[in-house]
Amino acid sequence: MRTSRIPASLRRVAERTLSEASSRGADATAVAVKRSWQRSVEARDGNLDEIEESISNTLTIRLFHHERYGVFQTSDLRPAAISRFLERAFDVVAALEADPLRALPGPALYRGATRLDLELQDPLPPLELDELLRRVAAIEQAARGAAERVDVATVASGVSERRSCALRLHSDGFRAASEASVLHQWCSVTLRDTEERRPLDHAVDGATWRDRLEPPEAVGLRAMRRARQRLGASSLATGRMPVVVEARAAVRLVDALLDALSGPALAQRRSFLVGRLGQRVASGHLTLHDDPHVPGGLGSRRHDAEGMAAHPRTLIDHGVLTGLLLDTYHARKLGQAPSSGSVSNAVLVPGSRDLGGLLCAVGEGLLVTGFLGGNVNATTGDFSLGVVGSEVREGVVSSAVAGANLSGNLLELFGHLVEAGNDPLRTSAMRIPSLRFCDVQVSGT
Amino acid sequence: MTTGAFADGFEVGPAVMRRTLARALGSGGEWGEIYLERRESTNVSLEEGRVTRASHVVERGAGVRAVAGGRYGYASTEDLSPRALLGAAEAASRVSGPGGAGSGPPPRSRPRVFRTAPVADLSPVSEPFEAAPMARRVDLVTALDVRVRALEPRVTHVTVSLGDELSEVAIARSDGRVVEDRRPRVGLRVTCVGQDGTRREQATVGYGARVGAEALSSALVERLSARLVEQLRALFEARRPPAGEFPVVLDAGSSGILLHEAIGHGLEADFNRKGTSIFAGRMNSVIASPDVTLIDTGLIPNQHGALNVDDEGEPGAATVLVERGVLRSYLHDGISAAHYGVVPTGSARRESFRHPPFPRMRCTCLQAGPRPRDEIIRSVRRGLLASAFGNGQVQIGAGDFSFYVRLGWWIEDGRLAYPVKDVNLIGNGPRVLAAIDLVGDDLRVDDGTWTCGKAGQSVPVGMGMPTVRVPALTIGGVS
Secondary structure (H helix, E strand, O other), X not given: OOOOOOOHHHHHHHHHHHHHHHHOOOOEEEEXXXXXXXXXXXXXXXXXXXEEEEEEEEXXXXXXXXXXXXXXXXXXXXXXXXXXHHHHHHHHHHOOOOOOOOOXXXXXXXXXXXXXXXXXXXXXXXXXXXXXXXXXXXXXXXXXXXXXXXXXXXXXXXXXXXXXXXXXEEOOOOEEEEEEXXXXXXXXXXXXXXXXXOOEEEEEEEEOOHHHOOOHHHHHHHHHHHHHOOOOXXXXXXXXXXXXXXXXXXXXXXXXXXXXXXXXHHXXXXXXXXXXXXXXXXXXXXXXXXXXXXXXOOOOOOEOOOOOEOOOEEEEEOOXXXXXXXXXXXXXXXXXXXXXXXOXXXXXXXXXXXXXXXHHHHOOEEEEEEEEEEEEOOOOOEEEEXXXXXXXXXXXXXXXXEEEEEEXXXXXXXXXXXXXXXXXXXXOOEEOOOEEEEEEEEEOO | OOOOOOOHHHOOOHHHHHHHHHHHOOOOOOEEEEEXXXXXXXXXXXXXXXXXXXXXXXXXXXEEEEEEOOEEEEEEEOOOOHHHHHHHHHHHHHHHOOOOOOOOOOOOOOOOOOEEOOOOOOOOOOOOHHHOOHHHHHHHHHHHHHHHHXXXXXXXXXXXXXXXXXXXXXXXXXXXXXXXXXXXXXXXXXXXXXXXXXXXXXXEEEEEEOOOHHHOOHHHHHHHXXXXXXXXXXXXXXXXXXXXXXXXXXXXXHHHHHHHHHHHHHHEHHHHHOOOOOOOOOOOOEOOOOOOOEEEEOOOOOOOOOOOEOOOOOEOOEEEEEEOOEEOOOEOOHHHHHHHOOOOOOOEEOOOOOOXXXXXXXXXXXXXXXXXXXXXXXXXXXXXXXXXXXXXXXXXXXXXXXXXEEEEEEEEOOEEEEEEEEEEEEEEHHHHXXXXXXXXXXXXXXXXXXXXXXXXXXXXXXXXXXXXXXXXXEEEOOO
């Protein structure tokens, strides 16, 4: 395994910490060191506005001692400080009650990790500052070039790059090194509308390799188009109607499903999906995979947070719940096989039509392009979410909508899923396409 | 923490500070600062009646900022060696280098001598958490679990999470001012799930303040348990309210989330300077009904949003934002104050040394009015009383905001008819402010664990509000 990118000093921190924890009598210890570097620039209205740069080194210890468990993290890596920190860690766990279910995953679960190149680390060196500045300028220029006759209040654009490397060592022999890079570029456009309203919308692009970013111009153009679509917003009449939720917004709905599949939520019965394994929880149009091996995927990984080898699996198969998000602790607690406590890339199997096709099928209804606040009650599945979007008339996007809200229950909503689009997000670990629902409660005036 | 020597605990001396600031401003920067922070936090959590999980986090580092022509360069490091600090300063200085803000005017000041400015302690603590035994924390969360179960037999699961932290900061500015501050904070959340027949409901209460372990009293256990159980009982009876536009009465206390979203963010000066706020260019004009006087304050002792000194080293303060409906001030940091030619308002805040400061709210309070609460409720023929809140969000440019009501009451003919739950309320900030027509005499400052997110940074805040009536808001219910 390549550990070349981890500085030797940081590797020694991990090794020393592991051996010191053992010599202090820990039953088991998991140590991780992570180094990250990040740089971002933001420009506004033709001028550079912000440059930020950070270097971060952290040490994380998961300590198992006399059937007691704690998680400890520090950025103070001076040797004496680490010793004091470990001492404190042992004091803290000593004050807890025993929980024999806490343990490391063990070698059997570490084995079998993919040897594929997941393409998580850009082979090229980080972008130079000049190149970041060139990109933010290009984003803004493209946005302004697409303004047509609208009154632009301000345009902001940004580019960021982050590189990180990590080394994980467990007292039962697990050892894994990883490297990652991620780049983002974004644009936000504020326009002047009537009544002193200044609607804003934005566009984001992200990738693990710079060659996979969109041209910066595409980001600016998309942000301006989106902002223009926010002009002249008016309210909508209350009623039930078909609704298309655009990919970038649909992420929030799928996130709410995933929250309800997590071990802590299930164990504490704070989940509306308790006892639903093997049952229908959505219409047949919903198939959702957890795929850790997507090349260049922003959530791709060889091992999960506990060190378990990551394998692709299906969480929801044509509407039937087939998988839960169980780390080893909650799996033991619930008497089930462990999978992973979190999703890597959430891949919702796309359909065949694009957003335009989905709108066409709707005829008259609502297109949701973003959510404004609101929440989901994970225990009951009841939700009420503010929406940003547009009316759909005769199958195409019509005037912008403000002050509207979607409400209902997630089981009912996903039961009303009638089509997934062919436009999954690639710039996020949530590879979710646009979703078309029928018969959704919309509140307006 | 002031032990005499400047920035003592950080082992960074004045000579290194001077060199770091000189390097940060070396290519034309006008002013800046070094922000040193050490934060230590401990969390214990209980489920199934047992405290079986704890975490402890230490963060220590520095952020160096250089400001030129209203722009900034910012760099942070967790390594406080002179070499790392100078490296951070070099990175921050690029904001004014080639391709940056150009060669600005000569620096206003370079620190020759650092002078430590006094900082008032608004949040004195008699029993600091760092000296409190772990058993103190374990006992409190256990007592909460026991009390909640004793009060309500339908409770099946209780989870309690108690976090305490101490942030110690030292700020050295390019004008030579140095401040040091200690910022304690505690956050406690109690959640229970109850089962009644086939119906399962979840209730949550929180307590957040700048206090020490002395606050972990049996009175606190009693108060939070009673509130939690009262909430759960109402949730078992609650329905979803109707959908559409109705009058809404906002209960005293955490209803302040309405002000936070509807107006507070829009008055943060950076949004106005950049032209993205709906309140841009409206200083001294009428933006709300004459019943609205709004203050943002860091001066309430031990409050979650209390601030002895802000994150640019300006003293804690209270700011009148709206006086009888007239916009009087934005919330400023150093950059926006210079832009508008006003004095900073002590509201520059940051999440940690990893982040640059921006104008942020502290504790945002609507001043009390003349009406008794009962009278306000009686005035509504058909509408909603909003009591327990979750989260909120605003689009500062369009002014549209929403906030989530976890529990409230449906009002029929001026009386509370039945509890309602899980409903999002939507409105437009300026329109709602202009429309507030009844303001209660019962101002209450909430003691919840509110945090506010902006530009990826989260800071603790507070809110206060009397009972208020808004004639029409969109209720995200079901018809």
